[in-house]
Amino acid sequence: MRITLRLVLAIVTTVSVIVVAFTLLQVRQERQRQMGDLERRTALLAESLGETVEPLVGQGHSARLQRIVEKFGNRERLAGVAVYDTKGLPLAVTQTLVAHVATAPKSVIEAIAADRETGDVITIGDKLMYVYVLPLRPEAQIAGALTLFHDANYIQHRLRQIWQTNFLRLLVQALLISLTALFVIRWTLIGSIARMAEWIKRLRKGEVVDASSLSRKDLLNPLATEVTHLAKSLSAAKAAAEEIKLRQGGEALWTPRSLKEHLRSKLQGRPIFLISNREPYIHVKRGKQIDCLVPASGLVTALEPVLAACEGTWIAHGSGDADSLVVDDADRLRVPPAEPKYTLRRVWLTKAEEKGYYYGFANEGLWPLCHIAHTRPVFRADDWQYYRDVNDKFAQVTLTELEGVEEPCVLIQDYHFALLPRLIKERRPDARVGIFWHIPWPNPESFGICPWQRELLHGMLGADLIGFHIQFHCNNFLETVDRVLESRIEWEHFAVRRGNSTTYVKPFPISIAFLDDSAVPGEGTVEPRSKDALLMEFGVRAHYLAVGVDRLDYTKGLLERLRGIERFLEKYPKFQGEFTFVEVGAPSRTHIKQYQDLIAAIEAESDRINWRFQNGNWKPILLLKRHHTSKEIRLFYKAADVCLVTSLHDGMNLVAKEFVAAREDEQGVLILSRFTGASRELCDALIVNPYDIEEIADAIYAALNMAKGEQAVRMRRMRDIVRERNVYRWAADLITDLVQVRVEESQASIAGIRKPR
Structure with missing residues (x-):
């Protein structure tokens, strides 16, 4: 695709350069022709009109002069006529020009001073004018000047027409040449490159692929043979490096690469489904263009490496005004735009839903309730209903995405979706469901003022794993559950048992991607300033x-x-x-x-x-x-x-x-x-x-x-x-514990300790 784009770009650039060069030459010649014609016509008219005006200058015939300039001032493309004395003061001016040339333009003053005919193009008001000045000598001595103002905008209009016509020709030529080139490339190269790319992709994933899987007639078959040998060497080196790291006790720092390898082994090829209110990429309209923005969010920074590492699906509210224009028929989009690594599934909310669920219950209710910042929470029945409706809408979308996936891993983010774990678990009991609560959890007395605390806790306890930042918040949550719901708290394991389900509650302190080189992704190196x-x-x-x-x-x-x-x-x-x-x-x-x-x-x-x-x-x-x-x-x-x-x-x-x-x-x-x-x-x-x-x-x-x-x-x-x-260790710990919780429960079920779900 890049080669094709380069070729098309080269064709378009070459054709553009040629067309622009010839257009510049054509425009230059047309401008000279038009200006020459305008100068000739203006000179002839000035000479003819000057014979009539010259005897009247300096004789006090202002009224007659005014009638003459008004008579000649309405001819085609002639914007007006003015007569000035030797000091540049107007003796007579066409009425339509009075507001603009009450004082003689600079070119008029210079022509009178030099006592010679001149022509110049200037801007008067919002129009381009050709100004022709003819000195008047009624008695062999200069007594003023006749000035003709010609509208020169038609010349610019003509030049623009040339540019537009040539631009359309450029588009047609570039399109025809590009289509021809693309057809040739597609016929001879793209098929071979696509097969080669798929072959290398399978090789990169660790699959055993032989070069013979490509056609013997394939143009890239010799390259495939060499890549096979290289892949085997790299696999051996990678295995040796992993063995050394394990022998060293895993002291190496977590990186995107190590996170990817870790999740690949833990998830065993299964994708992860992540749900949040905020999306990692927002598409917005900038005039006729659509821009892709990355929101300033710690949540996005923390979670994107997880999705990129395991080819997962991120389900989020589509909040950009151009979001719906770039998704497919299933409201999906591959991201990041430059190098797609996972799927973004957008969920659409109405303005009323966003107001009630997000601004209302989530941010006027749960946010101040959990932060205990002495701002009174506001709980409205309408907001609660919208909160329930939006959680149900996200549940339906998630369940659709989970179809056909065995034992899916679902990671829900934050206080916007307290009801979602239960909604998913009831329909997909085989799913591994976790929720991470990014804000504090208050003491039971504070949380108790929420009218729907039982429903919120019941929804959250549908998860297999609930994560908080610190142990203190975990303790507060368990104490709240102990007071509100009929359950058994296992403090030694930090777990809640209700019926046949168990929910583990653990701390996972979130962090950042530590950058030793001070490079901010996508923004270059940050040079210190005093x-x-x-x-x-x-x-x-x-x-x-x-x-x-x-x-x-x-x-x-x-x-x-x-x-x-x-x-x-x-x-x-x-x-x-x-x-x-x-x-x-x-x-x-x-x-x-x-x-x-x-x-x-x-x-x-x-x-x-x-x-x-x-x-x-x-x-x-x-x-x-x-x-x-x-x-x-x-x-x-x-x-x-x-x-x-x-x-x-x-x-x-x-x-x-x-x-x-x-x-x-x-x-x-x-x-x-x-x-x-x-x-x-x-x-x-x-x-x-x-x-x-x-x-x-x-x-x-x-x-x-x-x-x-x-x-x-x-x-x-x-x-x-x-x-x-760092954030990669946080993600690894969270996903690992989520996967292990389900593994432990499955083993317990086999042993007869618990009934299967």
Whole structure:
């Protein structure tokens, strides 16, 4: 396909160059011809009209002059006539031109001064005009000038017609030549290349394929023989490397390649089905073009390697305005666009469903309920019904995708689909079903305010495995189940037994893809920039730079953070004029009133603190309220002295890990809320209570005064943790446990311990 595209591109480019070159020559000749004709006609008319006008100039016959110019000013393509005195002041002007040439154009002044006829093309108003100036000498002495204004737009129109005509010829020629070339290629090469590609694909998957499977007459048969020998050598080397790694105790870091090999052995060729609200690729309209965007999402970053490793299917809400234009008849699409590795199955929701299920029950109900950020959850019966309907819609789509797959592996993501595990399990009891809850799970008393807590727990317990970020959230979940539902909790195994089913509850701390080379995928290498250079883009100077990177969400503790910075500047005034905090804030869920009010409050608090302290070209707070690319964010990570992560409650918070991963210089200090999952792993951060304004202020002071050596020791230990416990290890642990849970239960069933489902 690439060779074909190159050939077609070469043909189109060659034909285009030829057509453009000849068109340029044709346009140039046509312009010269048209302009020459216009100049001749204008000169003749000016000479004829000048004999009538010349005796009247300087004689006070303004009315008569005006009648003459009005009479001649309405001829075809003649936009108007004007008579000027020697100073460039108008003696008579065609009425339609008065507003534009009340003052003589520059070319008229120059012609009068030089006492010679001139012609020039200028723009008057929104029109292209050819201006011809004829000096008037009633008594052998120059007394003014007659100026004719010819509309020259018809010339440009004629030239555009030439371009359009030649462009159409170009398309026809390129199409005919390309089709001919493609036919020849298809007849002679494509068939052989397709057979060769399929043969190599089977070889790459580990299948035993001999070169004799290709036709002896195939053009690529000699190459196939050599590739066979190469594949055998690589397979042997790979097996030896895997054996060495196993003997070393598996100390190597997890990578996309090792994850792929691991999942291949665990899943034994079976695909995995992943379900989330957010899709990994969004198609949007940009005029007549369709762009493919990757949403800024930690969930996407964490889960795409899993799908790419095992040729799975990602089922998600199709939210882009062009999503429906690029899928097939079954609403499927192969992604990534550049190198398809798995299938994206889109589910369509109405505006009412999205409002009720996503913005309503999920984000106005479950989100504040689970985060305990003192924002009151809102529960509406209509939203609950939409939540149930959307979960049922996703269940129907998933069951359709599972048809024909034995013992499928289904991994459901987040609080949007609490009912989905049960809906799938009831129809496909042979499926391995897991759900990962990306946000915290509150204590039983807090969760108990939800009117539909029993239904939510019953739905989740349809899963074989439920994952949270930390053990504390697992404990809260088990205690909630123990209080709400009739069940048996096996605390030694962290499992819930209800009837003939068992659900295991385990922690899986999510992480990031640690990049030692500082390369951001798809955005090139991130070159460090000084904090002075970054701040000067916003007209700010400061010696110390602190950064916060958050969605503008009430769980992130942004107002408390700003007040902590204010208290820091009050308590340690020597940093006034020296310290600037940059909040890289992405607007989020702006359809919801609480978020609109929060953004307004953050802006008001930033303005108040800045008004109180700012001086000259320094201010303490810089609020960047827009979506930033990963590359832009890493620039701030690399330049900052301090990174503030002060969430009031968070499942993990990957910003903390992103900051650590970005600091290859092993400098900088992380101030981290003790209510984040990340605080359990990154113990070398300065751990704070985000509600304690004094503690935040003192932590900032301690961070700015920390010795470089201590910074390096702390950062090195945190980087080792993030590198070792990366997202690939998280995915491997989660899928492995999901597969093993079902294997253990199958063995128990065979032994007669439990009845089969």
